[in-house]
Amino acid sequence: MAQDFINLLADLKEEEVIALTKKRLADKEDPLKIMEDARKGMEIVGKRFAGGEYFLPELVFSGELLTQVTNIVKPHLTGSGAKVKKLGKVVIGTVAGDIHDIGLNIVEFMLDVNGYEVTNLGVDVPVEKFVQAMKDTKAPVLGLSGFLTPAFDAMKETVEALEKAGLRKNMKIMIGGGQMDDEVRKYAKADAFGKDAMAAVTLTNGWYGKK
Amino acid sequence: MEKPWAELSWQEKREQRFKRWLSPPGVKFASPKAEKVYKERVTRFYKAFTGQVPDRVPCMLPTGFYAAAYAGTNLGTVMYDYEDMKRAWRKVLHDFEADAYVPPTLVPPGRSLDAIDYKLYKWPGHGLSKTTLSYQAVEGEWMKPNEYDDLIRDPSDFWLRTYLPRVFGAFKAFSSLSSWTAFEEIPSTAFMSFGNPEVQAGFNAIMKAGTESLKWFGAVVEVINESLYMGFPGVMSGLAKAPFDTLGDTLRGTQGVMMDMFQRPQKVHEAMERIMPIAIKGAIDAVATAAAPIIIMPLHKGADSFMSLKQYETFYWPTFKKVVMAQVNEGIIPILFAEGSYNKRLDIIGDFPKGSVVWYFDQTDIYEAKKKIGDKLCIMGNVPSSLIMTGTPKQVKERCKQLIEVCGKGGGYVLAAGANVDEGNPENLRAMMAAAVEYGAY
Numbered sequence: 001m002a003q004d005f006i007n008l009l010a011d012l013k014e015e016e017v018i019a020l021t022k023k024r025l026a027d028k029e030d031p032l033k034i035m036e037d038a039r040k041g042m043e044i045v046g047k048r049f050a051g052g053e054y055f056l057p058e059l060v061f062s063g064e065l066l067t068q069v070t071n072i073v074k075p076h077l078t079g080s081g082a083k084v085k086k087l088g089k090v091v092i093g094t095v096a097g098d099i100h101d102i103g104l105n106i107v108e109f110m111l112d113v114n115g116y117e118v119t120n121l122g123v124d125v126p127v128e129k130f131v132q133a134m135k136d137t138k139a140p141v142l143g144l145s146g147f148l149t150p151a152f153d154a155m156k157e158t159v160e161a162l163e164k165a166g167l168r169k170n171m172k173i174m175i176g177g178g179q180m181d182d183e184v185r186k187y188a189k190a191d192a193f194g195k196d197a198m199a200a201v202t203l204t205n206g207w208y209g210k211k
Numbered sequence: 212m213e214k215p216w217a218e219l220s221w222q223e224k225r226e227q228r229f230k231r232w233l234s235p236p237g238v239k240f241a242s243p244k245a246e247k248v249y250k251e252r253v254t255r256f257y258k259a260f261t262g263q264v265p266d267r268v269p270c271m272l273p274t275g276f277y278a279a280a281y282a283g284t285n286l287g288t289v290m291y292d293y294e295d296m297k298r299a300w301r302k303v304l305h306d307f308e309a310d311a312y313v314p315p316t317l318v319p320p321g322r323s324l325d326a327i328d329y330k331l332y333k334w335p336g337h338g339l340s341k342t343t344l345s346y347q348a349v350e351g352e353w354m355k356p357n358e359y360d361d362l363i364r365d366p367s368d369f370w371l372r373t374y375l376p377r378v379f380g381a382f383k384a385f386s387s388l389s390s391w392t393a394f395e396e397i398p399s400t401a402f403m404s405f406g407n408p409e410v411q412a413g414f415n416a417i418m419k420a421g422t423e424s425l426k427w428f429g430a431v432v433e434v435i436n437e438s439l440y441m442g443f444p445g446v447m448s449g450l451a452k453a454p455f456d457t458l459g460d461t462l463r464g465t466q467g468v469m470m471d472m473f474q475r476p477q478k479v480h481e482a483m484e485r486i487m488p489i490a491i492k493g494a495i496d497a498v499a500t501a502a503a504p505i506i507i508m509p510l511h512k513g514a515d516s517f518m519s520l521k522q523y524e525t526f527y528w529p530t531f532k533k534v535v536m537a538q539v540n541e542g543i544i545p546i547l548f549a550e551g552s553y554n555k556r557l558d559i560i561g562d563f564p565k566g567s568v569v570w571y572f573d574q575t576d577i578y579e580a581k582k583k584i585g586d587k588l589c590i591m592g593n594v595p596s597s598l599i600m601t602g603t604p605k606q607v608k609e610r611c612k613q614l615i616e617v618c619g620k621g622g623g624y625v626l627a628a629g630a631n632v633d634e635g636n637p638e639n640l641r642a643m644m645a646a647a648v649e650y651g652a653y
Contacts, residue, residue: 012473055519057469064470097343099333101350102465124339149596149633150344178551179596179630187601196516 009041046113089139093121095154100147147178224542228504245442262566264622268651275631287335290321312443320427323420328380381416384409449497454483514551611646
């Protein structure tokens with residue numbers, strides 16, 4: 001039943017997934033086990049996205065299915081349960097003056113299903129907020145997102161502020177989104193440019209020394 | 212005797228519209244020379260757009276809001292100060308040699324937006340910092356998933372009483388209006404909702420927005436007229452959208468429309484079929500009084516990274532293609548601006564009559580596009596905006612040269628940037644134009 005559940009979620013079968021979630025709860029299965037299976041299903045979704053089989057609509061819809069499953073299971077969860085061990089921390093955000101978040105959220109999704117603890121600072125993030133978040137989390141990886149051309153300067157200013165705060169040498173910075181490319185990477189003095197969400201995972205894996 | 216419009220072929224209609232663009236009624240040129248270069252420029256664009264060989268490759272400079280930064284002001288200021296807007300745009304008009312001129316039509320009148328309390332966008336000083344270089348759309352679910360049937364039944368009524376009350380703060384009370392179609396036979400109760408003081412305040416607000424936009428347009432038109440007198444044609448007369456984008460950008464939001472593709476695909480199709488004729492009518496109306504018979508269609512949610520090819524073919528392409536073909540059949544040239552990349556769409560997007568539409572590419576591999584559709588349709592693009600903003604004039608010129616050499620072969624190419632550039636070294640823009648002049652002659 002667990003394998004069915006994982007596959008149904010990965011195949012985005014809404015009605016079947018919801019029915020099976022309810023059935024497993026009725027059968028007194030451990031709610032934590034159901035959530036763990038949901039995570040495995042999402043991992044497959046992430047793989048299919050990375051492999052070009054799934055696109056944004058599938059990602060958005062899988063997120064909706066996960067929310068529905070979580071809402072059904074949540075009341076049955078007792079205590080905190082053992083937390084899944086994460087591979088490491090990553091901070092991401094869309095730079096100041098830019099309010100686009102579609103790409104940002106895909107990057108969060110992909111890093112999350114690939115085992116990272118992601119702090120998503122949201123959109124139009126002021127330079128100081130990035131600096132503070134890097135101090136607070138001590139994350140060694142920062143992802144800057146931007147859609148429009150004005151983001152070039154905001155990225156540059158963010159990187160410079162991190163230099164000034166003495167934090168730059170302890171971290172790797174990747175940029176991505178809309179009009180970003182390697183020219184902008186050089187201009188902003190970031191470490192890497194990624195063309196899509198999978199690139200963000202590959203870069204992060206590389207920096208964490210994970211294959 | 213002249214054939215009636217309805218009996219003309221699409222090429223004949225287009226030819227008539229071209230003649231009007233070539234000699235726009237009411238335009239007095241500053242000099243015979245200005246008139247001569249105007250006609251040369253129009254002909255250059257027309258030939259390239261229709262897939263023919265012009266005298267040389269035309270160049271569109273990516274100066275969307277560039278004028279503001281160039282003249283030392285900013286978008287947030289010129290949206291409210293029309294004199295400053297005129298000053299900035301006239302400065303670009305007089306300082307740059309160009310094939311066409313981009314007027315300030317896309318600088319919206321700030322006070323009109325304020326008057327109706329617009330919520331679909333944020334702009335400098337209004338949700339974004341005063342110095343931000345552009346306005347940005349606010350992603351949201353402006354139409355709820357259970358409202359498809361309302362939209363499909365009567366889009367205008369849906370707009371007035373459901374959608375606008377959400378995006379115009381001043382129209383909040385319009386959700387309580389009775390429908391205009393309630394006025395039938397001798398009306399009595401149908402008047403009542405218009406007596407609501409909040410509804411009346413909404414009407415006052417849009418009247419104020421209207422008055423303000425007339426002032427704004429007076430300034431815009433002054434700049435447009437000056438550019439025409441000097442011999443610079445305008446190229447784009449209006450904007451149309453793919454029905455999927457209207458649904459995904461404006462109504463349901465990206466997240467919403469993508470959920471609907473799974474949860475209520477049939478409603479998505481029905482809604483797009485309903486939106487389609489409205490988009491077509493809008494495009495045709497926009498060119499009716501304009502000089503250039505050209506509509507730009509900025510394409511958003513059909514890009515490679517947004518959906519699979521199969522989803523594109525199922526959801527995006529069919530109604531989009533109908534909107535495009537309806538324009539072509541009316542003698543309009545649609546410029547299809549593929550924002551992001553369209554690398555995975557190249558095998559299908561050439562499916563239009565030879566020389567009928569222009570594909571304008573942002574980040575698509577344009578050399579591949581030239582191979583696949585370049586012998587049939589005009590292509591346009593794609594000097595990277597990042598290069599124009601951060602590179603040197605030499606690098607920009609070199610890139611333009613390559614583009615001209617490959618994409619310009621056999622005609623049907625317009626040199627343009629992948630996206631508008633809002634600030635940066637003016638010499639990089641001059642380098643683009645210089646490349647067109649130096650390397651673009653046939």
